[in-house]
Amino acid sequence: MVTKSLQSIRGIHDGLPDDVRRWQRIEDVARATLTRYAFSEVRLPVLEPTELFVRSIGEETDIVSKEMYAFTDQGGDHICLRPEGTAGAVRAYLQGGLTRSGIQRWFYMGPMFRRERPQKGRLRQFQQIGVEMFGAAGPVEDVEMLAMAHAFLEGLGIPDLQLQVNSLGCSVCRPAYRDQLVAYLQERADTLCETCNERIDKNPMRVLDCKVTSCQAKLGDAPEMLDHLCDGCSAHFSDLRQGLDALEIPYIVNPRIVRGLDYYNRTAFEIVTDKLGAQGTVLAGGRYDGLVSELSGPATPAIGFAAGIERLAMLLDDVALERPDxxxxxxxxxxxxxxxxxxxxxxxxxxxxxxxxxxxxxxxxxxxxxxxxxxxxxxxxxxxxxxxxxxxxxxxxxxxxxxxxxxxxxxxxxx
RNA sequence: GUGGAUGUAGCUCAAUUGGUAGAGCCCCGGCUUGUGAUGCCGGUGGUCGUGGGUUCGAGUCCCAUCAUCCACCCCA
The missing domain is CATH 3.40.50.800 (Anticodon-binding domain)
Incomplete structure (x- = not known):
C-alpha cells in the first residue's frame, strides 16, 4: 500500500501500459474515422477562464455550480480546469477569427475535470474525444455527424450499442412546451419524489426520465417535446430520421433524452450500453445553435458530440501487447x-x-x-x-x- | 453532496470464540558458469489503508479519517 501522502488525488487515475494501450486503440480509430469525414484535430487549453463556462454551460448547472476545479491564480485571475470541451472550442473558434472561414470541422482528445463522487466509469479527470462542427445548420450535417459517431464505434467493434435520438426544440417552440410541462408537473407535484420536485424548477424535462417507478407511473400522459415542435424543428427532425434510414443506421427515438447543459437545441443523441451500470452513456451530443452568439460571436449554427475514452476502454476486448521482434x-x-x-x-x-x-x-x-x-x-x-x-x-x-x-x-x- | 459495501505481501485471497500473520501466483537467485516456456531448491517482500480508543493483549471489538466499489444526484 502506498502511504496516503503519495497517493494520486481521489478519482484521478494513472494510465499504465495496459490502460494506455486501450486508449491508443480508441484514439487511433477515432483519428482514422474522423479524418475520413474531413475533420481536423485541434489542441485546446486545459485551463480556461472560469467565466467561459459560467456563460456557456449555465450558472445553475451542477457542472458549474459544484463540480468545477476553479481557483484564483497568483495573478488574481479566475481560472479553472475545463469540465468539458465545447465551450473552449467555441472560444477558440471566435478567438481564431474563423467565423468567415466557412464550415469548421474539428475534433480533439484530452482530459476533462469534474469534481464529482467517483464510481465506475466516472472519474474526476477523464478523457474525451470531442467533435464540433461550426457553421452548418443541418439536418444533412446532423445525419453525417451521427453517421460518423456510428462509424467510429463500429470501427472499434464494440457490440450491443444503441443510438438514441431526440429533438429538444428551439427558442421558438421550447419555452411554450416548457411552460406546459411545468404546469402539468406542478399539478402532480405532491405525488412526485423529492428530487423531481426540485427538478420542476431546475430542469423540468429531466423529470420525465426519473428512475423512481412511482414517478414513472404518474407521468404516462405527460406532454413531450416531440409533440410540440414548431414547423422548423419538426421538419429538421424528420429529415434527420430520413437520413439515418437512408444510411441504414439503426436508432430509436427516445423522447426523454434531455441535455443537462443549457445550450443545446434541436438534435440530441446518445449512444448507450447496458454493460456499464449507471454510466451507460458512452457518447453523447447534440446541436447548439445558440452558443456561439451567446459567447458574443455571430449567430452560428453548430453541432457536436463527446465520447468518453475510459468508458469505451471498458467495453473493449483485451488489446494485444506489441511483442518485441x-x-x-x-x-x-x-x-x-x-x-x-x-x-x-x-x-x-x-x-x-x-x-x-x-x-x-x-x-x-x-x-x-x-x-x-x-x-x-x-x-x-x-x-x-x-x-x-x-x-x-x-x-x-x-x-x-x-x-x-x-x-x-x-x-x-x-x- | 446523500446512502450502502469493502480495505491483510506486487496480485488473488486465508487467519478458529480478540493472544503479537499464512498460501498460491508474480519477482529475484540456484540446479557445474552458451539457451527460455514444465520441474526441483532457496530468497526478497506485510508497522494487517491511516489515526485514535477498549483490553493484560486487536488483523479480529468501537470511533474517526482516507481510498476503492455500488446506487442516488448528475454526467462522457
Missing amino acids: LAIVAIGDEVLSYSLKQAADLRQAGLCVVHCGGGGARRQFKMADRGYVRFVAVIGEDEMQAGKVTLKDMASGEQKLVKAGAVVAEVQAAS
Missing part, C-alpha cells in the same frame, strides 16, 4: 560493445529489439521469454568473429547460424 543475448563481457552495436543496427532497420544486458545465458533467455519476444539472437565470441548471430525462434525452439546482415530479413520473413 528480437532479444539480444550477449555471452561474455568481450562481446558486449559489439552486441550493443548490433542491437542499434537492427533497430535502425526497423525491428523492435530488447537487449538482455549480458551475464548468464540462462538469465538472459528467461528475460527474453518473459518479454514474449519472437526471436533471440545469441552473440558470443564465435559469432562475433564470424560476423554472424545464432538466431533462435522462441516458438519452435529451432535455431540456426545466420549472417548478422541477414537477421532483419529472417525476422521479417517469419512475420
Whole structure:
C-alpha cells in the first residue's frame, strides 16, 4: 500500500501500459474515422477562464455550480480546469477569427475535470474525444455527424450499442412546451419524489426520465417535446430520421433524452450500453445553435458530440501487447560493445529489439521469454568473429547460424 | 453532496470464540558458469489503508479519517 501522502488525488487515475494501450486503440480509430469525414484535430487549453463556462454551460448547472476545479491564480485571475470541451472550442473558434472561414470541422482528445463522487466509469479527470462542427445548420450535417459517431464505434467493434435520438426544440417552440410541462408537473407535484420536485424548477424535462417507478407511473400522459415542435424543428427532425434510414443506421427515438447543459437545441443523441451500470452513456451530443452568439460571436449554427475514452476502454476486448521482434543475448563481457552495436543496427532497420544486458545465458533467455519476444539472437565470441548471430525462434525452439546482415530479413520473413 | 459495501505481501485471497500473520501466483537467485516456456531448491517482500480508543493483549471489538466499489444526484 502506498502511504496516503503519495497517493494520486481521489478519482484521478494513472494510465499504465495496459490502460494506455486501450486508449491508443480508441484514439487511433477515432483519428482514422474522423479524418475520413474531413475533420481536423485541434489542441485546446486545459485551463480556461472560469467565466467561459459560467456563460456557456449555465450558472445553475451542477457542472458549474459544484463540480468545477476553479481557483484564483497568483495573478488574481479566475481560472479553472475545463469540465468539458465545447465551450473552449467555441472560444477558440471566435478567438481564431474563423467565423468567415466557412464550415469548421474539428475534433480533439484530452482530459476533462469534474469534481464529482467517483464510481465506475466516472472519474474526476477523464478523457474525451470531442467533435464540433461550426457553421452548418443541418439536418444533412446532423445525419453525417451521427453517421460518423456510428462509424467510429463500429470501427472499434464494440457490440450491443444503441443510438438514441431526440429533438429538444428551439427558442421558438421550447419555452411554450416548457411552460406546459411545468404546469402539468406542478399539478402532480405532491405525488412526485423529492428530487423531481426540485427538478420542476431546475430542469423540468429531466423529470420525465426519473428512475423512481412511482414517478414513472404518474407521468404516462405527460406532454413531450416531440409533440410540440414548431414547423422548423419538426421538419429538421424528420429529415434527420430520413437520413439515418437512408444510411441504414439503426436508432430509436427516445423522447426523454434531455441535455443537462443549457445550450443545446434541436438534435440530441446518445449512444448507450447496458454493460456499464449507471454510466451507460458512452457518447453523447447534440446541436447548439445558440452558443456561439451567446459567447458574443455571430449567430452560428453548430453541432457536436463527446465520447468518453475510459468508458469505451471498458467495453473493449483485451488489446494485444506489441511483442518485441528480437532479444539480444550477449555471452561474455568481450562481446558486449559489439552486441550493443548490433542491437542499434537492427533497430535502425526497423525491428523492435530488447537487449538482455549480458551475464548468464540462462538469465538472459528467461528475460527474453518473459518479454514474449519472437526471436533471440545469441552473440558470443564465435559469432562475433564470424560476423554472424545464432538466431533462435522462441516458438519452435529451432535455431540456426545466420549472417548478422541477414537477421532483419529472417525476422521479417517469419512475420 | 446523500446512502450502502469493502480495505491483510506486487496480485488473488486465508487467519478458529480478540493472544503479537499464512498460501498460491508474480519477482529475484540456484540446479557445474552458451539457451527460455514444465520441474526441483532457496530468497526478497506485510508497522494487517491511516489515526485514535477498549483490553493484560486487536488483523479480529468501537470511533474517526482516507481510498476503492455500488446506487442516488448528475454526467462522457
